[in-house]
Amino acid sequence: MPSADRAPNTDYAIETRNVTKTFKGFTAVDDVSLKVRHGTIHALIGPNGAGKSTMFNLITKFLEPTSGSIHLDGRDITRDKPAQIARAGAVRSFQISSVFPNLTLLENIRVALQRRMGNSYHFWESQARLDVLNEDARRILAEVGLDDSESVLASELPYGRKRLLELATTLAMEPRVMLLDEPMAGMGTGDVARVANIIRKVSQGRTVLMVEHNLNVVADLSDRITVLQQGSVLAEGTYEEVSTNRQVRSAYMGESDD
Structure with missing residues (x-):
């Protein structure tokens, strides 16, 4: 279980407010406001190039936002370094x-x-x-x-x-917040099921933000889903809500491998 017992400063473990990231004129993330509630598994999905990895790098402070702010337990971490984020209890998995x-x-x-x-x-x-x-x-x-x-x-x-x-x-590393970047990438069916079960188990008492392409895993594990397209939020809700959203189906769900 997570070691930190302090009460959260907000309902949200992670919150980004109007975050934008540009690279030499290219906007990879455009005015994204994301709210991840404590104790939930929140999935970030979208087609290739939607800005998912950039968002992860912004939240874990491997990138600095061009504008906007990023908060952990209500504390502004926009200018913090990656090691500070890890010490605060937010750890990015599979790149340790x-x-x-x-x-x-x-x-x-x-x-x-x-x-x-x-x-x-x-x-x-x-x-x-x-x-x-x-x-x-x-x-x-x-x-x-x-x-x-x-x-x-x-x-x-x-x-x-x-x-x-x-x-x-x-x-x-006793995280309170786990950021899982495509945990099922490259896995066979048996391994996917095994890792999904482990994630469900270890998420008890923790908050998980997960980028994942396997929609079966997203449907099975996620409490809430944010869909990105071209760097912007296209939709947000439960799996049932986003999977029946016409814009989402047009932009994402119809793609066979993404």
């Missing part, structure tokens, strides 16, 4: 640098857990000092169904289980 191919699964999770000791990524720590993290590391591996592989090197995992390890690494 603490997954190391030549370390075991248990070792990977311990690396992520070291931040609790105030010495993140200090590889020279003694084995005895790091062993105190084993219990928590094993609990996190069990949470994503990898407890049977703690001694396996990350490089030896099949693709779907590598994604689960990346999710476990994210969980080790």
Whole structure:
């Protein structure tokens, strides 16, 4: 469960207000106001080039908005750095640098857990000092169904289980808000179902903002959906609402692989 117990400053874990991002005259995100309620799974969908990845990069502060503001728990984070966002409890999954191919699964999770000791990524720590993290590391591996592989090197995992390890690494950072960027990309049917079940499980007590192309996953997991087209919000609502929206069906739903 998330470690932070402080009461939210607002109903929204994430809120963007009239956010615009331009690149040398090209508008990738155009006046987007997004509200993600605490404790929900919110999906961000749209055709290729709709601005989804740019929005993720803006929210996680890998990009600065041209105009508008971004808020986490009601606090303005528009000018914060990515590390500040992570420390505040918003962690972007599947792009975490603490997954190391030549370390075991248990070792990977311990690396992520070291931040609790105030010495993140200090590889020279003694084995005895790091062993105190084993219990928590094993609990996190069990949470994503990898407890049977703690001694396996990350490089030896099949693709779907590598994604689960990346999710476990994210969980080790104790996020209150998880941002999942296309978690099902490149997965087979069996892996998709497994990861979707894990996301549902670990989302309890957390807020999830997810970019995902697999509409079956979006329909199954999401409480609310925002549809982007050409950098602007086209529609928002439940899956039932957006899937019957004529503009959405024209712009997005009819595309076979997007």
